[in-house]
Amino acid sequence: MRVLVVGSGGREHALVVGLARDPDVDAVYAAPGNAGIAVDADAVEPVQATDPAAVTTLARRLGVDLVVVGPEAPLVSGVADAVRAAGVACFGPSAAAAQIEGSKAFAKQVMAAAGVPTAMAQVCDTAAEVAAALDAFGPPYVVKDDGLAAGKGVVVTDDRDAALAHAASCGRVLVEEYLDGPEVSLFCLTDGTTARALQPAQDFKRIGDGDTGPNTGGMGAYTPLPWAPADLVPDVVARVVQPTVDELRARGTPFTGLLYAGLALTSGGLRVVEFNARFGDPETQAVLALQHTPLGSLLHAAATGTLAEVEPPHFRRGAAVTVVVAAAGYPADPRVGDPVRGLAEAGSVEGVRVLHSGTRLDAEGQVVTAGGRVLSVTAVGDDLTQARERAYRAVRVLDVPGAQYRSDIAAAAAAGAVRL
Numbered sequence: 554m555r556v557l558v559v560g561s562g563g564r565e566h567a568l569v570v571g572l573a574r575d576p577d578v579d580a581v582y583a584a585p586g587n588a589g590i591a592v593d594a595d596a597v598e599p600v601q602a603t604d605p606a607a608v609t610t611l612a613r614r615l616g617v618d619l620v621v622v623g624p625e626a627p628l629v630s631g632v633a634d635a636v637r638a639a640g641v642a643c644f645g646p647s648a649a650a651a652q653i654e655g656s657k658a659f660a661k662q663v664m665a666a667a668g669v670p671t672a673m674a675q676v677c678d679t680a681a682e683v684a685a686a687l688d689a690f691g692p693p694y695v696v697k698d699d700g701l702a703a704g705k706g707v708v709v710t711d712d713r714d715a716a717l718a719h720a721a722s723c724g725r726v727l728v729e730e731y732l733d734g735p736e737v738s739l740f741c742l743t744d745g746t747t748a749r750a751l752q753p754a755q756d757f758k759r760i761g762d763g764d765t766g767p768n769t770g771g772m773g774a775y776t777p778l779p780w781a782p783a784d785l786v787p788d789v790v791a792r793v794v795q796p797t798v799d800e801l802r803a804r805g806t807p808f809t810g811l812l813y814a815g816l817a818l819t820s821g822g823l824r825v826v827e828f829n830a831r832f833g834d835p836e837t838q839a840v841l842a843l844q845h846t847p848l849g850s851l852l853h854a855a856a857t858g859t860l861a862e863v864e865p866p867h868f869r870r871g872a873a874v875t876v877v878v879a880a881a882g883y884p885a886d887p888r889v890g891d892p893v894r895g896l897a898e899a900g901s902v903e904g905v906r907v908l909h910s911g912t913r914l915d916a917e918g919q920v921v922t923a924g925g926r927v928l929s930v931t932a933v934g935d936d937l938t939q940a941r942e943r944a945y946r947a948v949r950v951l952d953v954p955g956a957q958y959r960s961d962i963a964a965a966a967a968a969g970a971v972r973l
C-alpha cells in the first residue's frame with residue numbers, strides 16, 4: 554500500500570512515522586511536509602494542501618492507494634471529496650461532514666438531534682446578543698469562534714470586557730456555560746457506520762504552566778489517563794460517538810475518518826466540549842507512540858467502509874508524554890527563521906522521538922523555525938513519571954532561541970493529583 558499524508562505539522566509527522574512502521578505500507582509520501590517529515594517520508598511533494606484539484610492530481614501522479622488528510626482546513630475546503638471522486642480511497646470526512654468542526658453551531662445542532670450531552674450554548678451574531686448571553690450564563694465566561702481558528706478561537710475568562718472583545722474579533726460566536734472538571738481527548742476512527750476508539754489522552758491548551766496565559770493550538774499531551782473511569786471509552790462511544798456518527802449518516806453526510814471528541818468530566822457528568830474532524834495535535838503524537846495495531850490497515854479500512862472487519866486498535870503498555878517547543882512570540886506573533894539546534898542529541902535520549910511541526914530548511918540546508926509550534930518532543934516510558942523525565946531531558950538539550958515550553962505537562966497525573 555502506498556499512502557499520501559497531506560499536511561505539515563507534528564500530527565502529520567506522527568502519522569508518517571506510524572504509517573512507515575506498518576509492514577503493509579510500501580511507501581509514505583507527504584505534502585507539503587516539513588524538515589522532519591522530509592527525513593522520515595519516502596518523498597515530500599510541494600502542494601497547496603487546501604487545493605482539492607492539486608491534491609487529487611498529486612495523488613494520481615504518485616499512484617497512491619490511500620490519502621490521509623491531516624489538518625482541518627483542507628477537509629472543510631473539500632479535499633477529501635475531490636480525492637474520493639477521483640477513485641482514490643481517502644481517510645477524512647467530506648466538506649459537509651467536516652462542518653462538525655467547521656461550524657460549532659452546526660455541531661450543537663447535530664448533538665441536540667443525537668441526544669449527545671454537551672454544554673448549553675447561545676449562538677450570537679451581534680454585540681447585544683453576546684452581552685445578553687454573557688449575563689445569562691455568568692462567569693467564568695466561555696466564548697468560542699463559530700468557525701475554524703487553529704485551536705485558538707476560545708476564550709475562558711472572568712473578565713467580561715475580555716469576553717466581549719474576543720467576540721467582537723470573531724464575528725459569529727457561541728457563548729457557552731462553563732464546564733468544570735478535567736478534559737479528555739478521545740479519537741475514534743469511523744467509516745460512517747462503525748466506530749473504533751483509540752486510547753484517550755489529555756492535552757494542555759494554555760501557553761503557561763498552571764494553565765495560565767492565552768490559548769494555543771496545544772502545548773503538550775499525555776496518555777493513558779490513570780485517573781479516568783475504567784468504563785470511560787465504551788461510555789463515550791455509546792453515548793457520544795456512535796449517536797453522532799448515526800446522526801450524520803441519517804442526514805446524508807456520513808462521516809468517514811477521525812472523529813475527535815473533546816470531553817469534560819464535570820460534576821454533572823460527561824459533556825462534549827467540541828468535536829474535531831481530524832486527529833488532534835499534539836495528542837496524536839502521544840497516542841500513536843503507544844499504538845501497536847498497524848496504522849495503515851486501520852485508516853484504509855475506515856476509508857473503504859470495512860472497519861468492522863479489521864482488528865480493533867490495541868496499545869502497548871506504558872505511557873507517552875509529548876512536550877511542545879514553541880517559537881519566541883507564540884501564540885500572538887511567532888518568530889520564524891531562528892536556527893533549531895540539538896536535534897540529534899535530543900533524539901538520542903532513550904524512548905524519545907522529536908517530531909517536527911513548524912520547521913523548514915533554509916538556503917544552507919539548516920533547520921529553522923517556520924511556525925508557532927516548532928517541535929513535539931514525544932517520549933515513552935514504563936509510566937508517566939519515566940516518560941516525563943525522558944521528554945524533558947530531551948527538551949533541555951534543544952537550542953531554539955527564545956523557545957517556550959511548559960514544564961508541567963502530565964505532572965499532576967504522574968503525581969496522582971488529578972481528581973474528578
